[in-house]
Amino acid sequence: GAGVSQSPSNKVTEKGKDxxxxxxxxxxxxxxxxxxxxLGQGLEFLIxxxxxxxxxxxxxxxDRFSAERTGGSxxxxxxxxxxxxxxxxxxxASSLDVGELFFGEGxxxxxx
Amino acid sequence: GENVEQHPSTLSVQEGDSAVIKCTYSxxxxxxFPWYKQELGKGPQLIIDIRSxxxxxxxxxxxxxxxxxxxxxxxxxxxxxxxxxxxxxxAASKPGGSYIPTFGRGTSLIVHP
Numbered sequence: 608g609a610g611v612s613q614s615p616s617n618k619v620t621e622k623g624k625d626x627x628x629x630x631x632x633x634x635x636x637x638x639x640x641x642x643x644x645x646l647g648q649g650l651e652f653l654i655x656x657x658x659x660x661x662x663x664x665x666x667x668x669x670d671r672f673s674a675e676r677t678g679g680s681x682x683x684x685x686x687x688x689x690x691x692x693x694x695x696x697x698x699x700a701s702s703l704d705v706g707e708l709f710f711g712e713g714x715x716x717x718x719x
Numbered sequence: 720g721e722n723v724e725q726h727p728s729t730l731s732v733q734e735g736d737s738a739v740i741k742c743t744y745s746x747x748x749x750x751x752f753p754w755y756k757q758e759l760g761k762g763p764q765l766i767i768d769i770r771s772x773x774x775x776x777x778x779x780x781x782x783x784x785x786x787x788x789x790x791x792x793x794x795x796x797x798x799x800x801x802x803x804x805x806x807x808x809x810a811a812s813k814p815g816g817s818y819i820p821t822f823g824r825g826t827s828l829i830v831h832p
């Protein structure tokens with residue numbers, strides 16, 4: 608079956624531009640997570656969606672970051688006015704309630 | 720919030736040797752401890768997990784131990800093979816309104832043939 612799909616797999620942008628990263632979770636998974644992985648760093652939590660509940664945005668590093676999840680399925684992470692320190696791999700994961708997270712392969716963002 | 724420390728950051732072993740990765744956590748309410756393996760260019764994948772009602776769990780060449788009193792847990796890989804080379808992440812989470820695992824910083828395991 609299909610796993611978590613992320614697009615684009617690679618994105619190079621100029622400082623100051625906006626970017627959108629997309630995540631298609633596994634069908635039926637109610638929970639969706641965004642994490643950021645910088646070079647040599649661990650997985651930094653960004654935002655969590657669970658069903659129809661209000662998202663947990665406690666990990667977003669600044670107000671330039673936002674995310675939405677439409678119809679309880681596809682999610683989009685938006686970074687406005689990108690900075691060089693935003694360069695990282697952005698990982699999306701989904702899960703059935705509590706338990707194993709299924710990760711996508713990530714979107715590698717490079718800000719020049 | 721929860722804080723997970725992971726050591727070592729890099730581990731180099733010879734094929735056939737054992738490898739041990741250790742993690743500590745700070746929140747005594749945490750009760751679920753998964754381990755993920757991340758191969759180059761891919762997303763992390765769950766390899767084993769343990770809940771706080773058991774002290775040890777084994778699956779073929781991998782095992783995880785948990786010491787709730789000391790708040791630490793470890794991943795043990797025996798008879799390592801070159802395909803075990805990857806980055807390994809531990810994580811901790813607790814029950815509540817949301818379930819958000821806190822991850823360690825990862826261990827890069829290199830198995831030399």
